[in-house]
Amino acid sequence: PVFAGDGGAAIAMPGGVVTDNFHVYWTNKREGQTTGTVVRSLASVASNASDAALQPTVLANNLPKAYGLCLALDSIYFTDVDRNVYAVKTSGGEAVKVSSQFANPRGCAWDGDSTVYVADRSADGVFALLGPATPFSEVTAKKAVDFEGAFGVAVFSAARAPRLAAVWIATAAAGARAAFA
Numbered sequence: 645p646v647f648a649g650d651g652g653a654a655i656a657m658p659g660g661v662v663t664d665n666f667h668v669y670w671t672n673k674r675e676g677q678t679t680g681t682v683v684r685s686l687a688s689v690a691s692n693a694s695d696a697a698l699q700p701t702v703l704a705n706n707l708p709k710a711y712g713l714c715l716a717l718d719s720i721y722f723t724d725v726d727r728n729v730y731a732v733k734t735s736g737g738e739a740v741k742v743s744s745q746f747a748n749p750r751g752c753a754w755d756g757d758s759t760v761y762v763a764d765r766s767a768d769g770v771f772a773l774l775g776p777a778t779p780f781s782e783v784t785a786k787k788a789v790d791f792e793g794a795f796g797v798a799v800f801s802a803a804r805a806p807r808l809a810a811v812w813i814a815t816a817a818a819g820a821r822a823a824f825a
Contacts, residue, residue, distance in 0.1 A: 654700035671710035716754035723749035740780035751796035763794035
């Protein structure tokens with residue numbers, strides 16, 4: 645394992661987790677401004693790797709707490725406790741607010757094309773954001789699916805029908821189901 649025991653100083657009550665087959669990215673739900681709001685580490689390392697290779701990289705430290713995150717090309721989107729969704733490059737840099745239209749944003753997922761879906765627990769739905777975009781800028785969120793207590797979200801896009809996406813939505817209280825966007 646890359647991390648054992650308490651995980652070191654870069655892990656403080658981790659929230660969302662995503663991987664790109666080379667790196668693992670996570671949010672911290674505690675002490676994000678000191679341990680890192682969004683952190684990256686190698687997914688696996690050789691047994692003879694140097695200590696430097698084992699050190700996590702803080703990509704953003706703009707928030708004390710973050711929940712969901714998703715990978716979209718070379719960008720990481722992540723959710724704030726209230727109202728906001730941010731983006732940062734997988735290589736790091738300034739975290740930029742891309743939307744402030746949410747009540748309680750939680751999980752997010754990229755559809756592999758041009759949309760990032762964000763579950764909003766208090767607004768009872770999943771919202772669509774245009775993304776990934778470079779440079780990052782604030783965009784309008786549009787409700788894609790009504791779903792009471794939406795918490796987590798995953799997207800399955802069919803190769804034969806790229807405009808049809810099944811959005812799997814999880815709630816804290818009651819399982820998961822699919823809706824179509």
